[in-house]
Amino acid sequence: MEKVVFVQAMENFQLQVRFDDGVEGFVDCCDKLYGSAFEPLKDPVKFAQVGIDDFGAVCWPNGADLAPDAMHDDILNKQQKVAENPPQYGS
Template sequence: MPRLVSVKPNDSLKIFLRYEDGVEGHIDLSKTIDRNGFDELRDYSQFSKIYFDEHTDELCWPCGVRMCTNALYRQVSLLSLMNRLKISIDNV
């Protein structure tokens, strides 16, 4: 699986991910945050503290929330393909 090379948060609970193979894109984490009860991440001052743990290959926050970069890679890849094929997530 390609390694994550860059992660940048924005103020709408989205992150921009870039992987070493050139795959990149935005992921909206708002539903994941709601579904899993990660309420502390709704505060941008906490959400913006995201970092990449190279030892575990996970995205992490100081509050203890962790996310698998491999699963996020698959999401970014799929969203990128859907955009190229002009498929809307609303139509799926």
Template sequence: MYEPAEITQITFLDGFHVQLNFINGATREIDLEPYLHGPIFEPMRTELAAFQEATVTDGTITWPNGADIDPDVLYLGLQPNASEEEWQAAVAAENAKYSVS
């Protein structure tokens, strides 16, 4: 059964690419640029130094201005504005990885 994702570490790579380590041992390399939209992400989108101020707080990537990104979205590989159907399909696919036939 899919458990909510928790990020344990962020490593900055090139540009907006990061490596994320999750509590379950999984690692993902992700380009976060598509997730940096809206006024709260403006400083991070326009200045790489501001982007690199991200830390992990309570299992989530956060920035000093209060911006954050849902770790489940990143773990499941969903797009920023994923529909409910896309969420359900991603969770079902994740659950299928661990089901026994």
């Protein structure tokens, strides 16, 4: 399992993450901020308190955490879709 080695909160509840295998990208957390652990993170100040626990998972001081494998797969899937369908400019 890959571990998160860098995380930074961005605007609009996005996370920039980098994994120990070099995969890097953005994770949109807007649809993840529900339930008792995640509701408080709708406050941008609290969301910005993101960190990494001893197991390489993204976490917050209130105990909320995100599984690294799901984020890793999400980033790889997004990168694959872009590679398969690159943006068309100036047709």
